[in-house]
Amino acid sequence: MVGHWESLEEALRQRLNPQKYGTWVRQMTCLCDDGKRLVIGLPNSFSLDWVSNHYQHVLQEELARIAPEVALELELSPGAIDELPIPEPADLVSERPGPSTAGPRVVTERPQRYEPRASHRPAPPPPPPTAHVPSMNDRYTFETFVTGPSNQLAAAAAQSVADNPGSSYNPLFVFGRVGLGKTHLIQAIGNRVRSRVPDARVLYQTTEQFVNDVIQGIRFERMDDVRDRYRACDVLIIDDIQFIAGKEACQAEFFHTFNALHGAKKQVVVTSDKLPHEIKDLEDRIKSRFQWGLIVDLQPPELETRVAIVNKKADTDGIELPTTSRCSSPSRCAPTSASWRGA
Numbered sequence: 001m002v003g004h005w006e007s008l009e010e011a012l013r014q015r016l017n018p019q020k021y022g023t024w025v026r027q028m029t030c031l032c033d034d035g036k037r038l039v040i041g042l043p044n045s046f047s048l049d050w051v052s053n054h055y056q057h058v059l060q061e062e063l064a065r066i067a068p069e070v071a072l073e074l075e076l077s078p079g080a081i082d083e084l085p086i087p088e089p090a091d092l093v094s095e096r097p098g099p100s101t102a103g104p105r106v107v108t109e110r111p112q113r114y115e116p117r118a119s120h121r122p123a124p125p126p127p128p129p130t131a132h133v134p135s136m137n138d139r140y141t142f143e144t145f146v147t148g149p150s151n152q153l154a155a156a157a158a159q160s161v162a163d164n165p166g167s168s169y170n171p172l173f174v175f176g177r178v179g180l181g182k183t184h185l186i187q188a189i190g191n192r193v194r195s196r197v198p199d200a201r202v203l204y205q206t207t208e209q210f211v212n213d214v215i216q217g218i219r220f221e222r223m224d225d226v227r228d229r230y231r232a233c234d235v236l237i238i239d240d241i242q243f244i245a246g247k248e249a250c251q252a253e254f255f256h257t258f259n260a261l262h263g264a265k266k267q268v269v270v271t272s273d274k275l276p277h278e279i280k281d282l283e284d285r286i287k288s289r290f291q292w293g294l295i296v297d298l299q300p301p302e303l304e305t306r307v308a309i310v311n312k313k314a315d316t317d318g319i320e321l322p323t324t325s326r327c328s329s330p331s332r333c334a335p336t337s338a339s340w341r342g343a
Contacts, residue, residue: 003030003033004033004035004038004063004066004067004070005030005033005038005040007066007067008038008059008062008063008066009025009028011062011065011066012025012058012059012062013025015058015062016058024047024050024051024055027042027043027047028040028041028042028051029041029043029077031075031077031078032073035070036069036070036071037070037071037072037073038063038067038070038071038072038073039073039074039075040059040072040073040074040075041074041075041076041077041078042074042075042076042077043077044076045076048074048075048076051074052074053218053223054249056072056074057252057256059072059074060072135204136187136190136191136202136204137187138191139316140183140184140185140187140188140191141188141191141192142155142158142159142162142188142192144184144312144316145181145184145185145188146305146308146309146312147305148301148302148304148305148308149302149305150298150299150300150301150302150305151180151181151185151298151299151301151305153296154174154176154185154296154297154298155185157169157172157294157296158172158174158185158186158188158189159192161189161267161269162188162189162192162193162196163192163196165189165193165200165234165235165266165267166234166235166265166266166267167265169293169294170262170265170267170268170292170293171258171262171267171268171269171270171289171290171292171293172189172267172268172269172270172293172294172296173270173271173272173276173290173293173294173295173296174186174269174270174271174272174296174297174298175271175272175273175274175275175295175296175297175298176271176273176297176298176299177273177298177300178273180298180299180300180301181298182239182271182298183239183271185298186204186237186239186269186271187204187237189235189237189269190202190204190235190237193234193235197234200234200235201232201233201234201235202233202234202235202237203229203230203233203235203236203237204237204239205236205237205238205239206238206239206240207238207239207240207241207242207243207244208240208243210230210238210244210250210254211243211244211247211250213226213229213230214226214249214250214253215250218249223253226253227253227257230257231257231260231261233261233266234266234267235266235267235268235269236257236261236266236267236268236269237269237270238254238268238269238270238271239270239271240271240272240273241270241271241272241279242272242273242274242279242282244282245279245280245281245282246280246281251282251283251286254286255283255285255286255289258286258289259289262289262292268293270290275295276290276291276295
């Protein structure tokens with residue numbers, strides 16, 4: 001009968017690319033597989049730390065699929081020598097062959113749990129400076145957002161989310177081409193929530209800043225601070241989520257952050273220039289989460305809406321436009337309470 005370790009090893013072979021499998025999984029040995037717990041040993045402290053921080057969630061997911069009743073533990077293998085040269089992580093540099101093993105080794109005695117030794121671990125670098133937090137534009141409100149047939153559904157959904165965050169359309173996924181008002185609309189949600197509940201914790205971030213935060217958190221060993229910041233908010237707004245594609249560590253962090261917020265009935269809002277299934281190198285588990293809520297699109301505005309946008313912009317900025325430049329049919333272009341809620 002094939003044990004849990006052999007099944008897990010085969011699952012990892014299928015899930016990970018050959019480089020990562022050869023570098024990290026080939027270093028692992030089975031220390032205990034008694035049907036209740038699966039103890040995996042690593043040959044040195046660096047490998048133990050790296051696998052714990054970057055691959056433990058993968059191991060747990062695959063083991064839960066194979067044997068949900070078995071607990072997973074990572075240990076330092078007996079006789080490990082921390083003075084061995086520290087391997088460079090395969091995720092960051094070129095592959096170097098990892099040590100091979102003759103096969104899984106089962107021991108009955110529980111190995112001593114690894115305790116970091118200061119003499120072999122360099123002190124962590126100082127924490128990074130406070131990251132820049134993109135602030136929302138106070139002018140991006142529903143009152144300054146001109147709606148029309150091309151964006152009426154998205155505007156109505158955004159207002160519903162702003163009035164009832166966490167209870168309707170969670171998550172809200174807004175997609176559309178550049179320049180159609182995605183950023184204006186999602187920041188209007190944040191501004192509306194803040195105006196209704198002044199002490200609400202609303203966090204607006206670009207995906208670039210989210211990626212930078214995760215990288216800095218890993219580099220300076222401050223991931224707990226990063227998680228606390230993103231998972232403590234009441235409304236999380238992420239702009240241009242398509243840029244997270246292909247970034248494995250960032251996708252994993254976003255996935256767990258999404259689960260934490262959604263489980264706590266906190267609102268998540270994201271934008272993208274593509275539909276979820278059109279974003280290449282985006283994990284299926286994240287695509288499925290986006291489908292839990294509502295997906296709305298912004299289409300290019302028709303002529304009347306474009307004219308109304310120009311007129312609204314001119315009025316807001318105090319610009320006098322020639323009479324001939326304004327819409328000749330106010331009943332068609334000017335906003336009304338019934339059909340132009342955002343104007």
